[in-house]
Amino acid sequence: MDLTSPWLPPSEDESRAPRSSPTARSAMRCVRLLLGCTTAAELLGTVLAEGPGWITGEGSALYLLDSAGMLRLTASHGLPDWVHERYGVIDPASELPAATALRLRRPYLLSPERTSVDYPNRNAGMGTGMVALIALPMIVDERPIGVLALALAHRGTVPRRDLDVLETLGDACAHRLAHLLDSARAGARPAGTAHPGPGGEAGTDGRSAALAHPMLSLAVRSAGHGAFERDLVTGETFWDATAYRVVDRPVPPDGPPTAPDLDGLVHPEDLPDVQAALAEALATGGPYRIEYRVPRRDGGVIRIEETGEVMLDVHRRPVRVAGLLADRDRAGAPAEEAAGGGGGGGAPAAGARSALLLALTRALSRxxxxxxxxxxxxxxxxxxxxxxxxxxxxxxxxxxxxxxxxxxxxxxxxxxxxxxxxxxxxxxxxxxxxxxxxxxxxxxxxxxxxxxxxxxxxxxxxxxxxxxxxxxxxxxxxxxxxxxxxxxxxxxxxxxxxxxxxxxxxxxxxxxxxTELQRAMLPRTLPRLPGIASAARYLPSTEGMQIGGDWYDLLRLPDGRIGLVIGDVQGHNAEATAVMGQLRSGLRAYATDGHDPAATLARTSRLLSELDTDLFATCLYLTLDPADGTVRAARAGHPSPVRIAPDAAAVELDLPGGPPLGVDPGQPYHLTVGHLAVGETLLVYTDGLVEDREEDYDESVQRMLGGLELWARQAGPVRLGPAAALERLADLLTLNVTERRSRPDDVALLLLHRSSPVQ
The missing domain is CATH 3.30.450.40 (GAF domain)
Incomplete structure (x- = not known):
């Protein structure tokens, strides 16, 4: 395949991997769920929620071909406003990734190098230099359906096995959409009308074509039922011609038609019931069923059964409603059910309004x-x-x-x-x-x-x-x-x-x-040091009080040495933040007194054990001599630092560790001596940077190392200068974290680059 990313062939271990590997199981489950989806939005949401964790979600989209042969943005997640405005409709003849994939009829991958050059706006979830974008053409029996575009967390190369998973998911979406479109055409096409075109609309019936909507056919379930769709983001609502006939309303002469106002459609006695039921459905998501009466233009009433589903995005927000309207009298409903709406109309209006207020109260209470x-x-x-x-x-x-x-x-x-x-x-x-x-x-x-x-x-x-x-x-x-x-x-x-x-x-x-208290305990700025460039980032957890005990520090030490500290106190609450402040002050005092890293950690561990707390902390402390690059380091249960060489090698330092601080105050720590050459960069971080509930920890670390190697190959320090390059790298590392649906742990990182020896 002529793709733009440097592909690595599967290793022998990969080729011999059992079919029941975690990635395979995840893909198989996702495919089964995709085959039960009923809308494009649900398909995209299922891929993001149930697919492999390295599909980031941010910057993903699903395009469908419309009746004019254009690719129309139908479902998306994490796209900024300017993308919706600029790329809402794509010409298949253009050079954009979605159009290229459909034209070539094969996956089209933009490597991280390409996304950083061609799509430099970081708000799109691209342009990171660490995130790839793949466009998967959805084609069934030589018939193009659309394109599925996904952002990937692959920072570096993308293995062949992951491409196979992506193609499988794209094929599953294509077959499901083709089935839904074919079923909708068979049920919704009146006798005597022309065969639908590629987008699902009639080719010769001008009014039908005008009333068509790209996603409307996906809501149709059977002939004789009116179909509707409400876009809860834009506020637009679309009905087909049958829906108007079901409620005895004239079809608007010029399309696309919007729905009649709810207040003017539903019988006044049933309106509170309908509002209450709708509020409950919107708050919980999923399928719903409402019955109500609609006044006829001749003075009678029509008993309507509305069956639909509220689709939620990956953040559990309702984004779309699609369903059917049926005339219950034509469907042969029992006569004893003829009274009332909203499930029978037996409840008085006051009770229905109370139900609506209760539904709204439940939504607001969450x-x-x-x-x-x-x-x-x-x-x-x-x-x-x-x-x-x-x-x-x-x-x-x-x-x-x-x-x-x-x-x-x-x-x-x-x-x-x-x-x-x-x-x-x-x-x-x-x-x-x-x-x-x-x-x-x-x-x-x-x-x-x-x-x-x-x-x-x-x-x-x-x-x-x-x-x-x-x-x-x-x-x-x-x-x-x-x-x-x-x-x-x-x-x-x-x-x-x-x-x-x-x-x-x-x-x-x-x-x-x-949050202000926690940030006050972290360095406001990093000291400027001769021959050294540095950058740091901190992101709080998105769960609980959204504060925690992660901290970092960059210290000026006696004899011109530099100290790097990174630590993580257990917990995400005010106590963890308070303990972090005490540890930071204590460790700084021990370090500036001249103690080596091993002795500093041992003293800090005893300090934590004497505090009135049950919390413990992991910590990494190392010193650097800018004159000759000598590194002395000790580790207390913390992730190892990473050294990034100019030749694109990124490796974890072999640094024996001891127990977390406060666990065994009498336990000494091992002192390791190493070297950081001119042009090399050190990264120290807390585990929240790589930890992902949907992925193995070691695999997450390897993905990060691959991204760091890519950054080094791009010669960032040489091209941008050390300071600017480190700031960009810090943004790239944290961007992958911010794209996750949740961040259960704090994130702290500190980067240090040795640009020249200090005389």
């Missing part, structure tokens, strides 16, 4: 931070209310600052920001009066008119424990009258939202203070 609350409002409350947008402002030093746009991407972010600016005055007015405001038909609306002016709206002051927390604007795309029950419902929601925001802001404040 929110921890202000961003979590905003996400819950965006993902659950907005679609449950049938709202076009929700703008959430928080009181900050007497001013209202919008926060809703922070959980959106693409055009929605800009739209919400502009809407927040237009509505600022009415939101401040409502908060000052501590009373909600509701629009009425033909009344003045927020902003005084314009393209973003909503048809109707509600402004809710958010007050908790007598304190002004913020203000909330809920907008609707159609005019509506807010009755007494509606106003009571929104006022109750405002109280729940205000309490959640107050709690979340308190958490954010405590977390910010804890």
């Amino acid at each position: 929110a921890v931070t202000v961003r979590d609350v905003t996400t819950a409002v965006t993902d659950v409350a907005r679609p449950a209310f049938g709202a076009a947008s929700i703008v959430l402002d928080l009181v900050d030093e007497g001013r209202l600052l919008p926060v809703s746009h922070t959980v959106y991407g693409g055009p929605r972010r800009t739209e919400l920001t502009r809407l927040a600016d237009l509505s600022e005055g009415v939101m401040q007015h409502s908060l000052a009066r501590s009373a909600p405001l509701f629009s009425e038909p033909a009344t003045t609306r927020p902003g005084g008119g314009g393209p973003l002016t909503p048809a109707s709206w509600a402004v809710l002051p958010l007050v908790a424990s007598g304190r002004q927390v913020g203000s909330c604007l809920i907008t609707f795309s159609t005019e509506r009258v807010f009755g007494r029950e509606d106003r009571t419902l929104y006022s109750a929601f405002a109280g729940i939202l205000a309490q959640s925001l107050e709690r979340a802001r308190l958490y954010d404040t405590h977390h910010h203070r804890a």
Whole structure:
């Protein structure tokens, strides 16, 4: 294969590896799950969640061919706004990776060298010099379906066995999509219409082609049922022509059609039930089923059964809803079930509204931070209310600052920001009066008119424990009258939202203070040393209080020597941070007194054993003489340092270790003497840099070493200069960590490069 990455043939050990290896088992399970997926978004999410851990997720996408023969971005994860805007639709004749893969009909791999040159924007999860990108063409029986693009954590070469796994996953996605498309065509094509084109739309029926949507066919289950899809990120909803006929609504003459407003479609008595059921489905994800009534244009009612599924992304956020609408009377439902909606309509409206508030309360109760609350409002409350947008402002030093746009991407972010600016005055007015405001038909609306002016709206002051927390604007795309029950419902929601925001802001404040405390215990800057370049990074854990006990230090020692310290205190809480501060101070004192690394660790271990704590710590301490490159080092249960040579060799130093600090205070530590030549670089780190729950630890270390060798081959210190090269390398190392779905451990690293001998 003519791929752009230097391939390594499988070693003898690899060729003899049993078929039940962890990678094979992971791929087999993923394939089985892929064959049960029902949408492109679910396929991509399954690959990222269930595939091998070296598929990073960030920067991955799935493109489908549409009726015009263009590659259209259908599902994605971790792509920045500019990618959606610039590469949302790709011409297969272009030179972009997805187009090239489809044209060549074979996998197209951009090696880390290529991604760093061709795609230098690090926000895309590429351009790292350590992350590869592969585009897998999805082709079934010579029929092109689309392209699956995945970002890989391979830093260096990509082994052949991993390519085989990727091709298998791509083939599974292709066959599943082909099956879904074929099934949809067979069930959705009326008699007498033309055969669908490559994208699944009819080729001669102009109206059908206009109403088609690239993903709509994936939701169709059987003939006679209307299909729909809601994009919860953009707010767009698409219906097919059958869906309009099921609810006795005219098909819009010009497509693509958007769905009727929920408030204007569902019978008023059933609306609270539907909103409550929808809120619960959005909060939990997965399949759902709702029954409700729709008024006919002739005065009767239609009993509708809505069956769908809420698709979640890898972060468990709802991103898409797809399903079917069926007329239950035509389907032969029992007559005794004819009453009511939302499962029968037996519950009174007051009980249904209570159920909706309960569902919203559950969603908000799981929110921890202000961003979590905003996400819950965006993902659950907005679609449950049938709202076009929700703008959430928080009181900050007497001013209202919008926060809703922070959980959106693409055009929605800009739209919400502009809407927040237009509505600022009415939101401040409502908060000052501590009373909600509701629009009425033909009344003045927020902003005084314009393209973003909503048809109707509600402004809710958010007050908790007598304190002004913020203000909330809920907008609707159609005019509506807010009755007494509606106003009571929104006022109750405002109280729940205000309490959640107050709690979340308190958490954010405590977390910010804890983080500031931890950062205050770490060096603000590294000392500038003659003949030496250095760089450091620290990332807190994303679990618990998001603080911990990792630390690093770069010390000036007597006689011109330099000391490097890296340590990791057990735990991720305030106690671990406090113990870390004491150990850092104690070790610094022992080191500057002139003790060698072994003696320094022994004294620090005794210090930890005398503290009132049950925690222990790993630590690595080494000294460097810049004049001759002599290195003296000792290790207390910590990962070994890595030496990176200019000839592209990256190896762990052979450094015998002792027990972690505080475990056995009487145990001495072994002192190792080595040498760091001019032009070589040392890396010391905590295990959070390489540790991944989805991958063997030793394999993670080997991947890191491969990436370091790649960095050295690119002659970074020579091309960029030592200081700039180390800063870039530190970014590359930590970028791979930030792309993970979670970070259960802290990450600290310290890089040191010997550029010249010191006289």
